[in-house]
Amino acid sequence: MPVGASEQEGQLRPAPESFLSEKLISEISHSGVDNGRRDLLRGAFAAALAGASGLTFADDPNIVEVPEWSRSLGKSVATNPYGQPSPFEANIIRRQSPGLTQTDQASVAFTPLQNLFGCITPSGLHFERHHQGWVDIDPRRHRLMINGLVKEPLVFTVADLLRMPSVSRMYFLECGANTALEWGNSAVPTVQYTHGMLSGSEWTGVPLSLLLERAGYDRNASYLLAEGADGSGMTRTINLAGALEDAIVAYGQNGEMLRPEQGYPLRLVVPGVQGVSWVKWLRRLEVGNKAYATKDEASHYVDLMPSGQLRQYTAIQEAKSVITAPSAGQKLLNQGYYCITGLAWSGRGSVRKVEVSVDGGRNWQEARLEGQGSSKMLTRFNFDWVWRGEAALLQSRVHDDTGYIQPQRAALVAERGTRSIYHNNAIQTWRVSPSGEVDNVQLG
Amino acid sequence: MFSWARLWLVCLTFLGCNAYAKDYLSALNELGRTATAAEISAWDIDVRPDFLGLPSGSGSVAQGEVLWLDQCANCHGDFGDSNEVFSPIVLGNITEADIRTGRVAALTDPSAVRTTFMKVATLSTIWDYINRAMPWNAPKSLAVDEVYSLVAYLLNLAYIVDDDFVLSDENMEDVQALMPNRNGMTKDHGLWSVKGVPDVVGSACTINCSVDTTITSFLPDYAMNAHGNLRDQMRDYGPLPGVQTAPTPQLSVSQPAQSDSLNQIPADLLAVSGCVACHQMNKALVGPGFTAIRARYAGADASTYLAKKIKQGGQGVWGSVPMPGMTQLDDTVVAALALWLASGQ
Structure with missing residues (x-):
């Protein structure tokens, strides 16, 4: 499946041809698009986009045709005595x-x-x-x-x-x-x-x-x-x-x-x-x-x-958070709504607050936390985001209940250098390109 | 937290609970048993920096060398300097001055390879680890004197002791005083205790914060596929599929310009290129059917135009659903698909 194919699955869309008259299609097929026909096309597209009534739709074959799993006998219980994830995962x-x-x-x-x-x-x-x-x-x-x-x-x-x-x-x-x-x-x-x-x-x-x-x-x-x-x-x-x-x-x-x-x-x-x-x-x-x-x-x-x-004897994992999706190596294909989601945690206690920035740390807004944030456990956070195709730099930042705030990478490196290997709890940056591709970057 | 004291306290608040709790505790104490002296000595093998736990024995550099070449050199190299399998144990970068001061100066040099003897401050660590975990594929198979001799050999490789040295429980403390990085550790940090003080705390600024958003590092294109094709490492449906980082498999495209073959449906090409996820032959699915496309461009010399549309994607020609650019496709494949699409009668 091509990258980009999946996001439209299950969506009901006007059949491309159905909002053009037979005559217009035939004319365009034979003589191309002149100004008159272009106007007719524009009108038809506009009507289609506005959801005008009377359109026919390309029915979803997954609904109008009975899929094989709906017309066959399923597998026995304990086919997998220790259950396994779906093969699609x-x-x-x-x-x-x-x-x-x-x-x-x-x-x-x-x-x-x-x-x-x-x-x-x-x-x-x-x-x-x-x-x-x-x-x-x-x-x-x-x-x-x-x-x-x-x-x-x-x-x-x-x-x-x-x-x-x-x-x-x-x-x-x-x-x-x-x-x-x-x-x-x-x-x-x-x-x-x-x-x-x-x-x-x-x-x-x-x-x-x-x-x-x-x-x-x-x-x-x-x-x-x-x-x-x-x-x-x-x-x-x-x-x-x-x-x-x-x-x-x-x-x-x-x-x-x-x-x-x-x-x-x-x-x-x-x-x-x-x-x-x-x-x-x-x-x-x-x-x-x-x-x-x-x-x-x-x-x-x-x-x-x-x-x-x-x-020596560095043991405690200080507060840290990371956006898990959208994250590097993924691609946003459609403009529109996304739920930025991630994890936050602190080795010193519980997560009090998580903030998300979409502009590389200039401006921050509070994310929703799932659950009450139990001590020394992961807390899931969610943040509503509408992507309109702009470049973005996604970051998350956690505050724990000791008052500690997760530092930017530059601040951590200024103190500890780049060779300490362990305990890197810096804010992570994901870059979203106008193409929708997300990659792993570091800021100055 | 469970504690006996708390259990007693809770129980004492209830009438009659006293006897119950006493019973309960004594029954609980029947679980587990006293360890015997032989059992403790079999398992309590750790050696502490003050050499508590060190068994008596001895071994020479010369004995160690024989053992080393036989059992250790395969992974670590004859002189402990190999980085083929593990990080080097010794590889220079230790000076006489370091042995005098107990601080390895090369640890401040980012270009210096960091070896075991540059870092480890405590001789007990080396002895304990070889004794409990080496050799790699046969841990705990070395006799006590063999461990001494191997530690002696390594000390010799690191220029800490002479060639004729014999290490024993009697002189471990003397050698400890020569460990090159014996003063190189610090416990002055906030990460030992949950109540420790953090060294770096982030900013609480939320609006118009002063941050440098210049991108200083990112993965170059050639490194994007170093971990394998990322497209295969993500859930392949839903809003965030993985980015295609592997080159598209090269398909052998047989001279598509010949008119016979153009009328044949390049089913393999359509499938492998992923077109059929959105396009069917005779009817519209997400995008228009191939027959409709072929009909529209029949007779026109549209192959270049169509190749461009496949590669770059588009929106509005066939409806409002955008087609993403198939940038991952090889140009030959795109050209073949475009030629076929443009060859309708």
Whole structure:
């Protein structure tokens, strides 16, 4: 299908020939369009455009002809015992960014934000970021150990945890390196690649505080080491005070057990904190009184400043927003109404307000928020826009409930330079060209 | 947040709940069990910057070199300098001055490749990571002394220790004092705690804000297709289809100027070019039928005009529905389609 064909589907339009008389069509066919005939044509078009009565219409064959799915027996229940998306949605999948990583095990597959709705990311489209591949763990053989500065070091089976009091809460999960490719310049062509290490899910599990209290954790301790059971044995230092507030030892995601790519059967959920700390395939929690400087907080996930210093233990994901549609790589084909839609979130609390600019940040108007903006969760925003074919520069800007406002890229770069890789929460700009094509740009 | 204290508080407010809560808590405490010493030692393998958790043992640079060439060099290169599979571990850019000051000066140089030893401040990190995660395809297969020897070899490659050095739990602290970037980390930022102070806050201005809207960066045309055809990465119906970034497949068009072939319907060409999404043969759909177009331009030398209309699109000739320009189509394909459309009898 050609770009541009789709927007008229299902629309009832005057049949092109039907508002011209047979005589006029015949005359034009034979002798071309002279001034007289041109006037007749103009009149006919004007009448058609005005919706004059008495016109015939090109009937939609999808209505007047019975489609095959209306005249056949459908498939049985449980044809797909685990349901699958419609085959017509095959474009909407996780994708890798070519050349980003040299191995497929320590790599990223990005979430197709441009075509998702609401705030929940389907578990099968949740972005993947692994450090040494993902594994299938037998839950019967998996254990969670709690040790370190505790009165009683403990071991739990997954069955033990499934039996304990649980909570289900919605939190966003964003990789600290989300939008990392955009520090220096516009580098990737769609929002899937600029912002697709982001998800929103309902997580179910046992509050971390319950487990640590059971173990009798040292009240003077301030750190927690979380460790995975995968080959990388992923380890991260967690802020214990923060984790006691809202962290969860999760086994559930969006109503089912975690997907293997998301840490089945256990992962630590650390709301508001970058994804690498949400240790997957969680096997051990150690309470400590010093930070651990693990590989992914000493060699990677350290933010290089222009001074040459590396910011270590950067954890919180500051407030950020992005327009997911229209977004780069898409094309507006028709002039008229569009709903500019996107996501906003804050690792420090809830989204208070989102504003949208269509002129590159000169003027801002408030967007509508869906829902009440729960803390440390994605909030969907919508903004009504009528496009008349003009060039436009689309931006969104979030305010969170601490008073923090998402910065323009230039302000962020002025402070942090362009080599810090992590925690790029700058305002994103999408350029709309008069052709309707949208692309990823950066402003001065 | 769930807490035992809160549960007690809630329960104590209800008559008779005390006994219930006591029962409840003791039953809950039956879940999970005490970890044994052997279990803890099997899993508690982390080594902290102050070397808490470091097992005793030792290994030489020479032993490390043998192991390295056998198990590590494939990915990291003989000298840890390869960037084929992973970022380089060592690749120069560390000076004697850096080892003295504990700050790697080259980190301020945007053109310098950043290696592991330029960044890592803590020797424990290197030891811990090799021990828990290497080799890449066989993690946790190295003996303690092997880990020491590999760390010794890497320290030697980074010119931190001499060729005859033997690293052990006894001298790790001495070597830590030589780590080139040991003073290069800072915790002076607002991102550790949820209550931290942000370093950059955006403007609240909403009207006539002073911003520079000059476009300083965008993807050049040649890079637009680097991630594959964007048209195939978006929902392909609805208001926002993906932009065609891949070149249109080249079709072999056989000499369409010959009059015989012109009367044949180029069905493949029409389908592949996407025309049939809006145009049918004999009746109007979104746009006019091909027969009607052929009839209108019969006898006129309209192929150039029609080629232009296909390429640029138009509106008003056949009705108010605009036809978008088929800019993605190859010129040969457009010419063939135009010739056929103009060849009506």
